[in-house]
Amino acid sequence: AQKVTQAQTEISVVEKEDVTLDCVYETRDTTYYLFWYKQPPSGELVFLIRRNSFDEQNEISGRYSWNFQKSTSSFNFTITASQVVDSAVYFCALRIMDSNYQLIWGAGTKLIIKP
Amino acid sequence: EAGVTQSPTHLIKTRGQQATLRCSPISGHTSVYWYQQALGLGLQFLLWYDEGEERNRGNFPPRFSGRQFPNYSSELNVNALELEDSALYLCASSTNGQLEAFFGQGTRLTVV
Numbered sequence A: 001a002q003k004v005t006q007a008q009t010e011i012s013v014v015e016k017e018d019v020t021l022d023c024v025y026e027t028r029d030t031t032y033y034l035f036w037y038k039q040p041p042s043g044e045l046v047f048l049i050r051r052n053s054f055d056e057q058n059e060i061s062g063r064y065s066w067n068f069q070k071s072t073s074s075f076n077f078t079i080t081a082s083q084v085v086d087s088a089v090y091f092c093a094l095r096i097m098d099s100n101y102q103l104i105w106g107a108g109t110k111l112i113i114k115p
Numbered sequence B: 001e002a003g004v005t006q007s008p009t010h011l012i013k014t015r016g017q018q019a020t021l022r023c024s025p026i027s028g029h030t031s032v033y034w035y036q037q038a039l040g041l042g043l044q045f046l047l048w049y050d051e052g053e054e055r056n057r058g059n060f061p062p063r064f065s066g067r068q069f070p071n072y073s074s075e076l077n078v079n080a081l082e083l084e085d086s087a088l089y090l091c092a093s094s095t096n097g098q099l100e101a102f103f104g105q106g107t108r109l110t111v112v
Helices: none
Strands: A003-005 A010-014 A019-021 A024-026 A032-039 A046-052 A059-061 A064-069 A074-079 A088-096 A103-105 A109-114 B005-007 B010-013 B019-024 B031-037 B044-050 B053-057 B064-068 B074-078 B087-094 B107-111
Touching: A003 A088, A003 A103, A010 A019, A019 A109, A024 A074, A032 A074, A046 A059, A046 A064, A074 A088, B005 B087, B010 B019, B019 B087, B019 B107, B031 B074, B044 B064, B044 B074, B053 B064, B074 B087
Parallel strands: A010 A109, B010 B107
Antiparallel strands: A003 A024, A019 A074, A032 A046, A032 A088, A059 A064, A064 A074, A088 A103, A088 A109, B005 B019, B019 B074, B031 B044, B031 B087, B044 B053, B064 B074, B087 B107
16 A cells, blocks of 8 residues: 655744655555645645656755655655745655556645744 | 636535535646645545546545536535535646646635
C-alpha cells in the first residue's frame, strides 16, 4: 500500500531562520513521482515541485531546496532564510503509475513564520 | 492564461439539501479532479474525470457525484447534505498524461 507521512503537524520559526519539512513515503512501485504543494491561507494549492523516482538529484529553486533520498524513502523540503510569506500548509504527495490516477497525500505541515 | 476557477467561493446549505459546485479547468486541460478538505485535515480524493468520463472515484458515498461537460468544465453534486460534508472542496486540472495538477481556490461548503 502507498502512504505519505508528514510527521510534523506544525512548525513555528522566526523569520530568516532555515526550516526543513519532512516527508516520508511508502510504495513498492519502482516508478513513482513525488510532489510538494503549498497551501496559503487563501486555500488554493500551489504546485512547487515534481520529482520522479529515477532522479535523486537534489534541486534548488531560490530559497527552496529539496532533498530526495530513496534509501530512506524521504523527500524533504528546506526553506532557507524564511520569510513571513512562506507561512502556509505544505503538502507532500506521491503518485504511482497505475491507470487509476491517485495522488496519495500527506497530512500536511503547517508552517508559521513569525516576524 | 486563466487558472482553474471554481464557483461559488462560499456556499451555505441546510442539512438534507443538495449542493452543486462548479469548476472550469485551465484551457487545454481535459482532466478534472475533485478533492474534499475538511477543516484541519488533509486532502481526500473524490472524483477524477477525463474526456467526459468518470475515471475513478474515492471512498465516498454515492450521494457525491458529478459530471464533466464537453467543454471539460465539471460539476460536483452532493445530495442529502450532512453536517460533516462541511469542507473546502478543491478542483484541479491537468492535461491527459500530465503528472502535476493545478488547483483552483476552492469552494467552502458549510452545512448548517
